[in-house]
Amino acid sequence: MFTGIIEEVGEVVDLELRGDSAVLHVRAAAVADDLAHGASIAVNGVCLTVVGWQAGESTAIDFDVMGETLKRSVVGGLAAGDRVNLERAVRADTRLGGHVVQGHVDxxxxxxxxxxxxxxxxxxxxxxxxxxxxxxxxxxxxxxxxxxxxxxxxxxxxxxxxxxxxxxxxxxxxxxxxxxxxxxxxxxxxxxxxxxxxxx
The missing domain is CATH 2.40.30.20 (Elongation Factor Tu (Ef-tu); domain 3)
Incomplete structure (x- = not known):
């Protein structure tokens, strides 16, 4: 679950299309502070699962993207250099500053x-x-x-x-x-x- 309060704007490194799925690589700073494999991060409002990352001067986070997401959202049209809104999943001990956002694009x-x-x-x-x-x-x-x-x-x-x-x-x-x-x-x-x- 998310709140719709954006933590930072990241940058797309690459979108690797793999048939009816893809792997999205996004460069980030703030949301990379406490990365964990399997964590949820909303990318332009799409709930995606962290499957890996490459640390460096800035961190590039890897997300698997399935065909349903490519069909229902604008993720499939992202390209290197595009800016994207990023938000980590809400914690149970924090204020709900926006509204209940699932990260399930309609x-x-x-x-x-x-x-x-x-x-x-x-x-x-x-x-x-x-x-x-x-x-x-x-x-x-x-x-x-x-x-x-x-x-x-x-x-x-x-x-x-x-x-x-x-x-x-x-x-x-x-x-x-x-x-x-x-x-x-x-x-x-x-x-x-x-x-x-x-x-x-």
């Missing part, structure tokens, strides 16, 4: 537009039709792993407001119209919808 959204304010930006994202019912104004959503509050919704879009700290400390500050992002809707909304679908 779909891919696209940046539609950006509107600049005095100290912040409003960003509109295109929303896949099958996810629209899970996104509500003032509800939570994770975009590339960043916990955000929805400020507006439409039939096929939603908006969020990005404060200066989010613009500075995550990759969302550099996303342009047409860029794809990973979306994870609120897990509580998904469970409520499933319960309503299966009630007798």
């Amino acid at each position: 779909g891919i959204g696209v940046v539609v537009s950006r509107t600049t304010g005095n100290e912040w930006e409003a960003v509109r994202f295109g929303l896949p039709a099958e996810l629209a019912r899970f996104v509500a104004e003032k509800g939570s959503v994770a975009i590339d792993g960043v916990s955000l509050t929805v400020t507006g919704v439409g039939p096929d879009w939603f908006e969020v407001g990005l404060i200066p700290e989010t613009l500075r400390a995550t990759t969302l500050g550099t996303k342009a119209a047409g860029d794809s992002v990973n979306l994870e809707v609120d897990v509580l909304a998904k469970y409520v919808a499933r319960l309503l679908e299966t009630r007798p």
Whole structure:
């Protein structure tokens, strides 16, 4: 489980495609402090398992990526030099600063537009039709792993407001119209919808 509070922005070293799977190598500093084989780290909001690392001036962390992840997220399009949001799994003795984020990407959204304010930006994202019912104004959503509050919704879009700290400390500050992002809707909304679908 994660909180959607990004710890650092790392850099992709390489994505080795291996048929219907891949190995992703990401350079990091802060999240590499207490690495353990099998640990979970969210990479752009995708929960990935640490399978190895190479220490040096900075640490390159290795993650296995299965076909389902390549199909449902933007991980398969990553290339050397791309910046990615990183967060270690939440500890039981820490504050839950964002919202409950599983690292299970529900779909891919696209940046539609950006509107600049005095100290912040409003960003509109295109929303896949099958996810629209899970996104509500003032509800939570994770975009590339960043916990955000929805400020507006439409039939096929939603908006969020990005404060200066989010613009500075995550990759969302550099996303342009047409860029794809990973979306994870609120897990509580998904469970409520499933319960309503299966009630007798």
